[in-house]
Amino acid sequence: MKIGVIGGGQLGLLTILEGKKLGVDFAVLDKDPNAPASKIADAWYPPEKVKSFVASCDVLTYEFEHIDPRIVEAAEKSGKLLSGTLPLLLKQDKIEEKRFLKKKGYPVPDFWAAENGAEALRLAKELRRPLILKISRFGYDGKGQFVVKSEKDLKAVAAQVAPVKERFLIEELVAFEMEVSCVGVADRKRAVRFFPITQNDHVDGILLKNRTLDQPAPVLVKQVQRHLKGLVNDLDLVGLLAVEFFVGKKGEIWINEYAPRPHNTGHYTLDGAETSQFEALVRVLVDLPTGATGLLAPCGMVNILGLDMKELDLKKILSVEGARLYW
Amino acid sequence: MKIGVIGGGQLGLLTILEGKKLGVDFAVLDKDPNAPASKIADAWYPPEKVKSFVASCDVLTYEFEHIDPRIVEAAEKSGKLLSGTLPLLLKQDKIEEKRFLKKKGYPVPDFWAAENGAEALRLAKELRRPLILKISRFGYDGKGQFVVKSEKDLKAVAAQVAPVKERFLIEELVAFEMEVSCVGVADRKRAVRFFPITQNDHVDGILLKNRTLDQPAPVLVKQVQRHLKGLVNDLDLVGLLAVEFFVGKKGEIWINEYAPRPHNTGHYTLDGAETSQFEALVRVLVDLPTGATGLLAPCGMVNILGLDMKELDLKKILSVEGARLYW
Numbered sequence: 001m002k003i004g005v006i007g008g009g010q011l012g013l014l015t016i017l018e019g020k021k022l023g024v025d026f027a028v029l030d031k032d033p034n035a036p037a038s039k040i041a042d043a044w045y046p047p048e049k050v051k052s053f054v055a056s057c058d059v060l061t062y063e064f065e066h067i068d069p070r071i072v073e074a075a076e077k078s079g080k081l082l083s084g085t086l087p088l089l090l091k092q093d094k095i096e097e098k099r100f101l102k103k104k105g106y107p108v109p110d111f112w113a114a115e116n117g118a119e120a121l122r123l124a125k126e127l128r129r130p131l132i133l134k135i136s137r138f139g140y141d142g143k144g145q146f147v148v149k150s151e152k153d154l155k156a157v158a159a160q161v162a163p164v165k166e167r168f169l170i171e172e173l174v175a176f177e178m179e180v181s182c183v184g185v186a187d188r189k190r191a192v193r194f195f196p197i198t199q200n201d202h203v204d205g206i207l208l209k210n211r212t213l214d215q216p217a218p219v220l221v222k223q224v225q226r227h228l229k230g231l232v233n234d235l236d237l238v239g240l241l242a243v244e245f246f247v248g249k250k251g252e253i254w255i256n257e258y259a260p261r262p263h264n265t266g267h268y269t270l271d272g273a274e275t276s277q278f279e280a281l282v283r284v285l286v287d288l289p290t291g292a293t294g295l296l297a298p299c300g301m302v303n304i305l306g307l308d309m310k311e312l313d314l315k316k317i318l319s320v321e322g323a324r325l326y327w
Numbered sequence: 328m329k330i331g332v333i334g335g336g337q338l339g340l341l342t343i344l345e346g347k348k349l350g351v352d353f354a355v356l357d358k359d360p361n362a363p364a365s366k367i368a369d370a371w372y373p374p375e376k377v378k379s380f381v382a383s384c385d386v387l388t389y390e391f392e393h394i395d396p397r398i399v400e401a402a403e404k405s406g407k408l409l410s411g412t413l414p415l416l417l418k419q420d421k422i423e424e425k426r427f428l429k430k431k432g433y434p435v436p437d438f439w440a441a442e443n444g445a446e447a448l449r450l451a452k453e454l455r456r457p458l459i460l461k462i463s464r465f466g467y468d469g470k471g472q473f474v475v476k477s478e479k480d481l482k483a484v485a486a487q488v489a490p491v492k493e494r495f496l497i498e499e500l501v502a503f504e505m506e507v508s509c510v511g512v513a514d515r516k517r518a519v520r521f522f523p524i525t526q527n528d529h530v531d532g533i534l535l536k537n538r539t540l541d542q543p544a545p546v547l548v549k550q551v552q553r554h555l556k557g558l559v560n561d562l563d564l565v566g567l568l569a570v571e572f573f574v575g576k577k578g579e580i581w582i583n584e585y586a587p588r589p590h591n592t593g594h595y596t597l598d599g600a601e602t603s604q605f606e607a608l609v610r611v612l613v614d615l616p617t618g619a620t621g622l623l624a625p626c627g628m629v630n631i632l633g634l635d636m637k638e639l640d641l642k643k644i645l646s647v648e649g650a651r652l653y654w
Contacts, residue, residue, distance in 0.1 A: 017344050020367065021597075023636055023654030040347065040367060270348075274649050289646040296623045309350055319616040322601050327350030 001286045002027060002042070004057030004080070006071060008035025011063035011262040011278075014270070014326065016040050018278035024286055029053045029071065037063070047071060054078045059285045061239060063261055065091035066138055082188065082238035082285070087260035090235075094136045094169040097257065104234050106227060107254045109246070110172040117164035124148050130173035133157070135166050145205045147173065174254055176246035180213070180220070183242045183266035184228045185280040187290050190238070192229045193280070195273055196295045197221060198265050200244070210265050211300030212272060223253055231258060240281050242266060264303060271324055272299035328613045329354060329369070331384030331407070333398060335362030338390040338589045338605075341597070341653065343367050345605035351613055356380045356398065364390070374398060381405045386612045388566060390588055392418035393465055409515065409565035409612070414587035417562075421463045421496040424584065431561050433554060434581045436573070437499040444491035451475050457500035460484070462493050472532045474500065501581055503573035507540070507547070510569045510593035511555045512607040514617050517565070519556045520607070522600055523622045524548060525592050527571070537592050538627030539599065550580055558585060567608050569593060591630060598651055599626035 001024055005012045008030030016026045016037055028041040029050060038044040045053035050071050054060065060080040065088055072088060075081045090097045095113045102108050112127070113136075114120035120133050135144035146157040161168075179202060183195045197220070200210040228243050235241070235258075242263030244256040266277040275283075275291030283290055304312070309327060317323060328351055332339045335357030343353045343364055355368040356377060365371040372380035377398050381387065387407040392415055399415060402408045417424045422440045429435050439454070440463075441447035447460050462471035473484040488495075506529060510522045524547070527537040555570050562568070562585075569590030571583040593604040602610075602618030610617055631639070636654060644650060 013347070017347055020340070020344055021651070021653045023652075039369070042366070275651070279651070283645065288641055291645065291651070292648040314615055318610065318618065321619040322621075324348070324602070324606070324618070325350075326348045 002057045003285050004053055004060040005037060006062035006067055007064045008032055008038040009063055010036055012037030013040060015278045015281060018276055019282035022282060024282055027053055027057055050074045061285055084236055087235040087237050094134050095167060098169060101255055109174045109254050112170040114168040114170055117161040120168035120170055121158055121161055123170055124154055132171050132173055134169045136169050137166060174246050177249050178247050180247055181242055181244040181265040182224045182228055183240060183263055183277050185240050185290050186232045186238055187284050188238055190232055192232050193290050193293045194225050195266060195269055195293045197224055200265050207264050207303050209302045212295060212298050239284050240277055268299045268301045272296055329384045330612050331380055331387040332364060332390055333394055334390035335359055335365040336390055337363055339364030340367060342605045342608060345603055346609040349609060351609055354380055354384055377401045388612055411563055414562040414564050421461050425496060428582055436501045436581050439497040441495040441497055444488040447495035447497055448485055448488055450497055451481055459498050459500055461496045463496050464493060501573050504576050505574050507574055508569055508571040508592040509551045509555055510567060510590055510604050512567050512617050513559045513565055514611050515565055517559055519559050520617050520620045521552050522593060522596055522620045524551055527592050534591050534630050536629045539622055539625050566611050567604055595626045595628045599623055
């Protein structure tokens with residue numbers, strides 16, 4: 001079996017490292033032959049060779065969402081993309097993602113759409129409450145996001161927001177007690193297994209660290225899993241689905257966003273779960289049983305971004321008993 | 328950092344898969360560019376390019392012992408082989424390995440050396456006790472080994488043994504209750520950490536399966552670790568050392584053999600230990616802390632040999648909860 005991975009980043013690399021153990025072959029589509037996953041794959045294809053890439057693989061997956069529409073189309077046409085393109089297309093526009101979630105009855109923070117930066121500023125001024133302004137397309141890891149809690153904040157971001165010609169999603173900043181997420185894996189029959197829930201700490205929209213919840217409230221687990229399973233069905237998804245939630249003081253929850261792929265809040269599964277999220281994905285792709293998703297030991301993850309390996313004191317980091325590094 | 332791995336087999340593959348997580352680069356020396364580790368390495372070199380291979384790497388290791396002396400010499404000369412060549416040279420001749428162990432005071436079964444097959448048969452006849460006859464050089468996985476428990480056995484193997492011109496190691500078959508092994512990892516200062524002890528089942532000299540001991544007798548653990556640590560010092564070894572033992576009914580132990588590399592009785596560490604044997608080796612090679620070697624969960628391993636993947640009912644195997652496959 002050969003799996004085609006669209007995208008050559010770290011999530012693709014870890015999928016390949018886990019899949020290699022199972023004897024699976026991989027091709028990667030990415031413009032960079034030296035991207036982490038491109039380098040380790042059995043075959044690498046640049047985007048202009050998407051047809052050969054698709055033809056060479058038995059099944060396709062992706063490790064990020066912002067994929068060129070022509071590539072999505074070629075993947076879709078081949079019938080080798082198990083999930084269809086809905087989960088992908090929605091992820092390309094935050095307004096559409098939010099509207100979909102609301103339409104399907106999932107709890108989401110109040111939100112509004114603005115045609116451009118100027119309109120977003122006007123709306124934010126009228127709404128007079130804590131908000132987050134997000135450029136609707138192509139944002140990730142907090143890029144293109146502006147938190148506005150006061151008139152002062154609004155003035156501070158105005159110069160950056162006003163000239164933007166893109167649409168904005170404006171979202172109420174809900175008063176949450178914690179952020180949690182859960183990764184689920186759906187097999188070809190849409191049977192879903194859930195990895196343990198983590199509590200996440202974001203700074204400026206970027207995941208800084210997370211840890212598995214020691215004794216999650218059963219009512220929280222039930223809600224999280226119900227929504228995740230519901231979304232698998234509504235998106236008609238096969239493979240991984242990660243969902244991020246805000247949890248309020250009274251236990252109320254809102255969906256923040258979802259990702260139809262391996263997720264950085266699930267990295268801990270590489271060491272802490274009976275099967276990693278990456279292996280679970282590979283198993284589904286090659287039509288093998290998903291594997292157990294239970295927790296082996298409580299664990300946490302710290303995200304390292306924007307540093308060269310030489311800038312890290314690896315000896316100190318790895319002298320922590322039980323600590324492991326994924327570069 | 329770039330690690331050079333001599334040998335392109337499965338143990339090399341798993342070393343690379345684990346090392347890639349740590350951001351380490353790998354070159355492999357093997358005659359076959361399609362060997363498991365050759366395919367996934369950042370660079371592959373055939374044996375005739377050993378000089379370029381050695382020059383391109385910061386540090387060297389090996390994943391099997393039966394290495395061409397010219398390669399051993401080139402590796403040794405470079406100063407990049409942390410362990411020196413003694414552990415390797417001894418492994419190339421079972422008689423020398425046994426003599427070394429005995430000389431250093433380790434408990435080993437009684438043994439004798441024969442110049443060739445005919446002499447081995449004569450000696451075996453005289454000795455009149457359960458024996459195992461092993462061709463002294465180049466044997467592995469039970470190849471070139473002959474169990475002789477009776478006159479009848481001796482007659483049965485005579486036709487195969489008599490014409491062999493190689494030297495034979497003749498070893499008493501000790502009456503053991505179980506076979507156990509332990510993998511240890513020595514850092515550059517020869518500080519040794521021990522992975523949990525496993526009980527192993529061999530059939531015809533080949534490891535069929537093993538499992539971690541639930542509650543190993545403290546006296547057994549103490550002896551095993553003492554011998555392993557002693558051998559690290561006597562071999563002046565850096566990296567992994569696996570030692571196989573026979574355990575008698577009264578708790579007496581004998582060393583069967585050692586391996587100065589990742590060992591198949593330590594495969595369970597990939598999922599069952601806080602750090603795998605492969606990652607521990609990589610950490611030592613790139614001078615990082617060894618990592619914790621504790622058990623995460625009791626586990627066992629079944630060795631699959633000589634079958635094509637298509638001959639296996641993978642769906643059935645992987646429907647066992649918690650089961651993982653390494654091809």
